[in-house]
Amino acid sequence: MWKFDTIRSWPKQAIFYIWACLSPAAGINMHEESPDISAHSQSLAMPEKLTKEWVAANRIPPVRRESDLVLDMTRTRLLDSAGAALVHLLDRECRRAGSRLVLQGIDRKVQATLASWTKDMPGEEPEAEALPGAALVALGEQGLAFAREVTTALSVLAEILYWGTFGLLKRRDYRRGVLGEQMYQLGYKAIGVTVSLAFLIGIVLSIQSALQLRQFGADVFLVAMVVWGMIREIGPLMTAIILAARSGSATTAEIATMGVQEEIDALRTMGLNHIQFVVVPKFWAISLTMPVLSLLSTTFGIVGGFAVSMFYLDLSPALFWSELTKNVILKDFVISFIKSIVFAWLIIWIGAYYGFKVKGGAEEVGRATTASVVTALFVIIIADAIFSFVYNIKF
Amino acid sequence: MPSTQPIIEVQNLVAKYGDKTVLHDVSTRIFPSEVRVILGGSGCGKTTLLKHIIGLLKPFSGTIRVFGTPIGDLDSPETTDVLKRVGITYQNGALLGSLTVGENIALPLRMHTTLPESIIREMVIMKLSQVDMPHAADLYPGELSGGMRKRAAVARALAMDPPLLFCDEPSAGLDPVTSAGLDDLLLRLREALGITIVVVTHELLSIQTIADNIIFLHKGTLLFDGSLRDARALTRGPLYDFFERHAEDSGSDAAATSAPGGENHS
Numbered sequence: 291m292w293k294f295d296t297i298r299s300w301p302k303q304a305i306f307y308i309w310a311c312l313s314p315a316a317g318i319n320m321h322e323e324s325p326d327i328s329a330h331s332q333s334l335a336m337p338e339k340l341t342k343e344w345v346a347a348n349r350i351p352p353v354r355r356e357s358d359l360v361l362d363m364t365r366t367r368l369l370d371s372a373g374a375a376l377v378h379l380l381d382r383e384c385r386r387a388g389s390r391l392v393l394q395g396i397d398r399k400v401q402a403t404l405a406s407w408t409k410d411m412p413g414e415e416p417e418a419e420a421l422p423g424a425a426l427v428a429l430g431e432q433g434l435a436f437a438r439e440v441t442t443a444l445s446v447l448a449e450i451l452y453w454g455t456f457g458l459l460k461r462r463d464y465r466r467g468v469l470g471e472q473m474y475q476l477g478y479k480a481i482g483v484t485v486s487l488a489f490l491i492g493i494v495l496s497i498q499s500a501l502q503l504r505q506f507g508a509d510v511f512l513v514a515m516v517v518w519g520m521i522r523e524i525g526p527l528m529t530a531i532i533l534a535a536r537s538g539s540a541t542t543a544e545i546a547t548m549g550v551q552e553e554i555d556a557l558r559t560m561g562l563n564h565i566q567f568v569v570v571p572k573f574w575a576i577s578l579t580m581p582v583l584s585l586l587s588t589t590f591g592i593v594g595g596f597a598v599s600m601f602y603l604d605l606s607p608a609l610f611w612s613e614l615t616k617n618v619i620l621k622d623f624v625i626s627f628i629k630s631i632v633f634a635w636l637i638i639w640i641g642a643y644y645g646f647k648v649k650g651g652a653e654e655v656g657r658a659t660t661a662s663v664v665t666a667l668f669v670i671i672i673a674d675a676i677f678s679f680v681y682n683i684k685f
Numbered sequence: 686m687p688s689t690q691p692i693i694e695v696q697n698l699v700a701k702y703g704d705k706t707v708l709h710d711v712s713t714r715i716f717p718s719e720v721r722v723i724l725g726g727s728g729c730g731k732t733t734l735l736k737h738i739i740g741l742l743k744p745f746s747g748t749i750r751v752f753g754t755p756i757g758d759l760d761s762p763e764t765t766d767v768l769k770r771v772g773i774t775y776q777n778g779a780l781l782g783s784l785t786v787g788e789n790i791a792l793p794l795r796m797h798t799t800l801p802e803s804i805i806r807e808m809v810i811m812k813l814s815q816v817d818m819p820h821a822a823d824l825y826p827g828e829l830s831g832g833m834r835k836r837a838a839v840a841r842a843l844a845m846d847p848p849l850l851f852c853d854e855p856s857a858g859l860d861p862v863t864s865a866g867l868d869d870l871l872l873r874l875r876e877a878l879g880i881t882i883v884v885v886t887h888e889l890l891s892i893q894t895i896a897d898n899i900i901f902l903h904k905g906t907l908l909f910d911g912s913l914r915d916a917r918a919l920t921r922g923p924l925y926d927f928f929e930r931h932a933e934d935s936g937s938d939a940a941a942t943s944a945p946g947g948e949n950h951s
Contacts, residue, residue: 410814
């Protein structure tokens with residue numbers, strides 16, 4: 291707060307009046323004359339135009355303890371907000387240093403401008419003190435936040451599973467034909483990219499393996515390698531990775547955008563179950579198409595391997611076929627099927643969770659989509675590793 | 686009418702979207718320190734006119750001068766220099782969502798000047814104080830209410846001390862009390878800083894509070910260009926209808942807001 295006792299000059303009343311009108315909260319000492327400036331004061335001449343250009347070009351004058359700073363503003367006729375900011379900043383620093391800022395010979399108009407810039411600015415705020423054990427508190431808060439996130443994620447999964455199965459007996463809040471639409475979007479449209487990638491990976495893998503196997507004359511084992519690798523691992527995994535990047539991200543972006551634009555709220559207030567309306571069709575679509583896609587990519591991967599063994603290793607098709615039938619057992623197909631279903635659910639779960647998590651604006655949609663894809667890929671590969679362990683346990 | 690040079694001069698502006706003519710031969714001049722309201726129903730070309738003045742759209746024909754400089758390509762140095770002296774608030778605030786409110790306001794200062802960081806911080810607090818939200822610097826735009834977002838947008842528009850401020854629908858989507866607060870803010874800024882303000886709106890209440898002069902657009906044609914009093918004196922025509930119909934609609938609102946008047950709504 292500004293102290294009136296610093297004014298000793300004659301137009302006390304007039305200045306008091308002007309100040310009361312212009313700057314009830316401003317805290318800058320104004321002196322037409324300066325009778326009681328301390329002996330160690332330093333004086334600085336201000337330019338005619340105290341504007342951005344000047345403030346940017348000149349150093350901020352240093353404030354010394356117990357030494358008043360006098361700004362000679364006799365020449366100043368123009369002041370912009372950068373100038374006002376400089377004056378305000380110096381005033382605050384002077385206060386902190388126990389000295390004062392004195393504006394000498396300031397023009398009435400400039401004074402009014404300065405007041406209009408700075409009158410609404412808040413006063414000093416006490417700086418927040420650091421609490422003891424703040425690190426521990428932060429750790430605890432992070433732990434709680436993590437626990438909350440896990441709970442939310444699990445509840446999203448529970449809702450999807452419930453409303454996708456038993457909940458369908460209670461209510462059916464999806465649009466007619468939406469399942470076919472989603473199967474077309476999530477499944478059919480992904481066939482091209484999945485199949486061609488699987489085919490290429492089949493070729494690459496078999497060439498690399500063939501180089502090694504040929505050294506030992508063990509060409510014929512290539513078939514078993516390619517077939518096992520494709521059915522058990524690469525087929526479901528590649529499909530899952532492609533679908534996570536393609537459909538998981540799309541799911542997150544769609545749900546997040548709906549949330550931002552209050553469409554989810556609109557659905558709920560229309561008496562529709564938002565999970566069933568938005569997520570369940572995708573859930574079923576991906577559950578139904580993923581095994582098919584996985585099977586397709588497995589097949590094309592094997593075709594890639596077949597091409598290599600034919601043209602690179604000169605194995606006959608008949609030999610390839612007999613090796614294939616010898617090595618493939620039903621358990622491989624079962625595990626491949628289970629894997630693809632689990633991956634599908636992971637994709638839709640993570641996609642939906644990140645979508646519903648978005649609360650803010652457009653930039654958060656992008657962030658959530660990225661997080662969704664990264665998490666989905668990570669979780670899918672972890673799940674795949676777990677499957678590999680389980681598969682190799684001898685029952 | 687002041688005899689000084691106009692700040693904005695629009696001459697025979699014709700604007701088209703494809704084959705559709707949106708503005709037919711609009712000419713007007715805006716002078717320093719006035720509050721000019723561009724007025725008209727939805728889809729009459731208000732925002733189109735504004736976008737032409739600030740160079741976001743290119744005129745089909747006609748010329749526009751701001752501060753005496755013809756407005757051309759947005760990337761040309763002349764136009765950039767003009768735009769540094771113009772503050773603009775958009776309909777939805779258009780604050781950058783990935784930056785805090787304080788960083789949003791500091792953005793033009795950091796990009797266009799070499800001011801030291803301590804001065805910029807001080808200026809950010811100053812601008813925010815002028816719009817009654819001095820403690821909002823560290824919040825993200827997503828955490829603000831609609832009214833606060835608009836006021837923050839005004840603060841950002843004021844960052845470079847522009848002598849000219851454009852506001853596109855400052856009161857759209859706000860309740861009458863909050864929008865009255867925003868109008869009050871604009872008037873205070875004009876009084877304190879002497880800036881010229883161009884407001885695009887269709888809110889009758891705002892117009893009556895803030896306008897010195899108005900431009901009335903009707904289906905892309907400029908029907909009226911003059912003082913608010915002259916406009917109110919009309920007894921027929923589309924502008925008269927506009928005022929009358931609004932008066933019926935918002936009669937109760939006017940009664941409700943006239944009492945608290947220019948309160949602060951932080």
